[in-house]
Amino acid sequence: MEEKVKSELKKIFGFSQFRGNQEPIVDNLLSQKNTFVIMPTGAGKSLCYQLPAVVSDGTAIVISPLIALMKNQVDQLNAIGINAHFLNSTLNKSEATKVKNEVLSKKTKLLYVAPESLTKEENVTFLKSAHLSFVAIDEAHCISEWGHDFRPEYRKIKSIVAQIAPNLPIIALTATATPKVQQDIQRNLQMEEADLFKSSFNRTNLYYEVRPKLKNESKKQLIKFIKSHKGKSGIIYCLSRKKVEEIAQLLQVNQINAAPYHAGLESAVRIKNQDDFLNEELDVIVATIAFGMGIDKPDVRYVIHYDVPKSLEGYYQETGRAGRDGLEGHCLMFYKYEDIVKLDKFNKDKPVTERENARVLLQEMAAYAETGVCRRKFILNYFGETFEKDCGYCDNCKRDREIFEGMTYIQTALEAALQTNERFGLEHLVKVIIGEPTEYVTSYKHDQLPVFGKGKEVPEKYWTSIIRQAMIFDLLEKDIESFGVLKLTPKGKEFIEAPYSVNLYKDHDYATEDPSSTPDVPITAGIAYDEKLFELLKAERKKVAKSKGLPPYV
Ligand code: ADP
Ligand code: MG
Ligand code: ZN
Helix, strand or coil: CCHHHHHHHHHCCCCCCCCCCHHHHHHHHHCCCCEEEECCCCCCCHHHHHHHHHHCCCEEEEECCCHHHHHHHHHHHHHCCCCEEEECCCCCHHHHHHHHHHHHCCCCCEEEECHHHHCCHHHHHHHHHCCEEEEEECCHHHHCCCCCCCCHHHHHHHHHHHHHCCCCCEEEEECCCCHHHHHHHHHHCCCCCCEEEECCCCCCCEEEEEEECCHHHHHHHHHHHHHCCCCCEEEEECCCHHHHHHHHHHHHHCCCCEEEECCCCCHHHHHHHHHHHHCCCCCEEEECCCCCCCCCCCCEEEEEECCCCCCHHHHHHHHCCCCCCCCCEEEEEEECHHHHHHHHHHCCCCCHHHHHHHHHHHHHHHHHHHCCCCHHHHHHHHCCCCCCCCCCCEHHHHCCCCEEECHHHHHHHHHHHHHCCCCCCHHHHHHHHHCCCCHHHHCCCHHHCCCCCCCCCCCHHHHHHHHHHHHHCCCEEEEHHHCCEEEECHHHHHHHHCCCCCEEECCCCCCCCCCCCCCCCCCCCCCCCCHHHHHHHHHHHHHHHHHCCCCCCC
8 A cells, every 4th residue: 555545545635554454445436346345343444545635636435324424524534634515405506516616626525415415406416527536325225125224216326327327336334234235235336246344243341232122120230220320421322312311211210321312302402412422521322323323432331121122233333432442341132022023013014025024133133132142143143253162252152051952853853854855944843843734835835845844742833943053053044046945055955965963042021031141241351341451442532622723522
């Protein structure tokens, strides 16, 4: 990489080093190559296009899904002296004209554009006459119906960009790419040939924990948890505005310095609460998921889901807001299956496929909450990563788990997949094993399969859990090309040839689990909570912010 680029990193952005894959990504984009970036939340995706934009001739187009996010980024860039603008529906005609003139005069380095504005005829015409450097598509998972944030306009980006300038390099970035979503994005953008930079999703400093949600007990636990983190910042997520208000009040009457945040609040109040949280006037913000995208407060010490989220992707993104500074982050979720049922009911008027997609995401969420497997293993598997050992830093790893010998179960599961010619997904495979002749199963001549009904002594729920574990242990894998049917991996084929003993973990049965038996959170070397270091980092940040004329956490 040219020295100039590195020196701009320090000079403009104030960073002495690249993080993770940033350097090769910047290099790749600057060599005019299509670049696909998958990095967890907080890892520093923005820099991957901001720095190349600054050192390139012309203007980079940045497509971003949220108007608030755009404004936030443009403000930050302007504050450090970079000429950046946005083009979206909040601008009136003369403001839009002013922005366009800036771009045409070649002063603007980054132009943030909402997907809706990009598709407008007049803007296409304008962009055709501009001198452009590349196109960045942030939050690229919005392209996929299989993700959790689908935005139909995102699917039009590729054809518009092709009209504007067919040979411009494209960089697409996302934090939520399950293999399925990743494939969907690449196809839609015709970026199958792009260079892929995928970072590990493992956030080693986050502790994952799930507790059963019980009416009053959980509220007590919530208060106790927050009080034991006195003076530290935390986010509590709830699903509805009403619940947000209720919990915020509950905390306030318990002398906790908390305030609500949701889209139903007057915008002045909402902004004040957010600023107070960022500036440490408030310890706790109780919020719907409207809060957080693009918010960058490095010292959030815990994220609590008082209600279960709609997908594991959403969960991971929200918990990802804890411990961005690399120090302790505790991710606690209160869970009951009834919440999953409730969420599913909310979707009842949606089109069938949409409801089915949402249901699959919900079932994955429930499976995560109920699993006895190391939580990190479960999550990373969901994101297509294999994580061999137990992490030792989640509640499941910390408790005495019920283990059972799984060899024969796994054998049955793998046989079922083989005998149905690897054409069945999880749900139907389980039906075959328990011998339930659903319409789908009978259409495959189930009665001729030796494995049909072989596992009928064991409840359906257990089989579901066993097959999931076979996936986590890398014996079965989802074939994303064909609707997630389960196929044997090479390791699975070896297992069938020569089966061996495996430990399986029983799922939680929260109905009978003692809710007060939460394991102690271990302090592990390297991620120990260090009060002094924390204060130092905080002082450092304040100094940097001040020197740039920014409030401490913008
Ligand atoms: P993402 O979009 O991946 O969620 P951001 O781009 O918002 O993450 O960056 C998260 C935080 O990391 C920001 O505070 C940003 O300033 C900081 N950051 C990014 N790159 C670096 C770096 N090379 N060194 C130090 N901090 C960085
Ligand atoms: Mg981002
Ligand atoms: Zn673990």
